[in-house]
Amino acid sequence: MSCDNHETQENWIKFRDEFDKLGSGIAAGKHKNDADIAMLKGLFTEEEAKFFIATDVDFESASVISVRLGRDPQYVADKLYEMSRKGQLFRQTIDGIRKYRRLPFMHGVAELSIDRFKETPALMYSLRDFGVAGMTATNAVKDPLHRIVPINASTVADDGLLDVDNFSKILDTKTRFAVDDCICATLFTPTPCNYPSFQKRCLSFDNFADYRVENGIGEYITREEVDRMVEQCEKEGTLLCPANSGNVEVACLCCSCFCGLIAADKHFPGPANENLNNYVNQHDFDACKNKCSNLLFYCFVFHSCVCMKMRRDFLGFLPSLSPRPAAVPAVRVQGSYLLRLSLLL
Numbered sequence: 001m002s003c004d005n006h007e008t009q010e011n012w013i014k015f016r017d018e019f020d021k022l023g024s025g026i027a028a029g030k031h032k033n034d035a036d037i038a039m040l041k042g043l044f045t046e047e048e049a050k051f052f053i054a055t056d057v058d059f060e061s062a063s064v065i066s067v068r069l070g071r072d073p074q075y076v077a078d079k080l081y082e083m084s085r086k087g088q089l090f091r092q093t094i095d096g097i098r099k100y101r102r103l104p105f106m107h108g109v110a111e112l113s114i115d116r117f118k119e120t121p122a123l124m125y126s127l128r129d130f131g132v133a134g135m136t137a138t139n140a141v142k143d144p145l146h147r148i149v150p151i152n153a154s155t156v157a158d159d160g161l162l163d164v165d166n167f168s169k170i171l172d173t174k175t176r177f178a179v180d181d182c183i184c185a186t187l188f189t190p191t192p193c194n195y196p197s198f199q200k201r202c203l204s205f206d207n208f209a210d211y212r213v214e215n216g217i218g219e220y221i222t223r224e225e226v227d228r229m230v231e232q233c234e235k236e237g238t239l240l241c242p243a244n245s246g247n248v249e250v251a252c253l254c255c256s257c258f259c260g261l262i263a264a265d266k267h268f269p270g271p272a273n274e275n276l277n278n279y280v281n282q283h284d285f286d287a288c289k290n291k292c293s294n295l296l297f298y299c300f301v302f303h304s305c306v307c308m309k310m311r312r313d314f315l316g317f318l319p320s321l322s323p324r325p326a327a328v329p330a331v332r333v334q335g336s337y338l339l340r341l342s343l344l345l
Contacts, residue, residue: 012037015049022109024103037128059099087112107250109245111183123309146241170248177226178209180218184260201253208249
């Protein structure tokens, strides 16, 4: 390898390592797998990678970033705006000035690059290869990428739903709502979805909603429309998965047909899986056995009954949730609403 090629590869490794500091990281690098670098090369040019490294996790103006780069301020301003339009940087107008900060790979650059993945088969292959190593490492950390919360307060016994898990209260803190295509549904489903009510199922809020709409990715919806989506989520048995962040910028309505998050929870166990939510099942196997003719077996992985027909009409026979005692570790995948997913069938 020539000196120039070696330097270029070192730059890409540095770029990958910077990504790995954000959110759940890009993570595959911890396994010395080059799939992540191959994917980043498909999503960024070398110049864009240098611009990304020059930005910060806090919002900064183009003039500040141009000093760091030692480049013409107007060129830097144009380039940063272009990158933000491509979903490579987050953009927000603050006090009349456009400012930029880094985006994590998930939730962030990956979801904002759906069209580029669709248009470039080689990039899709890189994403697939990255997924195996990346999700293994992502779930190896303590904090999960997402959480799974009860659909509503009635799902949890004894009024035990925590405020941090109360999705209605989370929505009360938001003023703007947007919905857009799910990356998993768009890129990974080999067959039609069994839950077709949601053509668009990824929600974003406030500044992140503004960003997606301005970039032509999402469309604004009302709070009432979000509430109806959550109600339909309960009827069809899809999962409510907000981002595991204090501000909850995004949330997904996930199903078992193609959801990458649920597949990762199943196939890549690790510390992150232990912290998906704050509840454990209270199950009544005899009640299920006596009242549900579609019972398939009792699952000692999910610690509950698994039915062939996992729809709304069986919810009355499925176990309720109770708050998890501090001394009791979370089950890897929990919640009676999870049982409506045919993860093991």
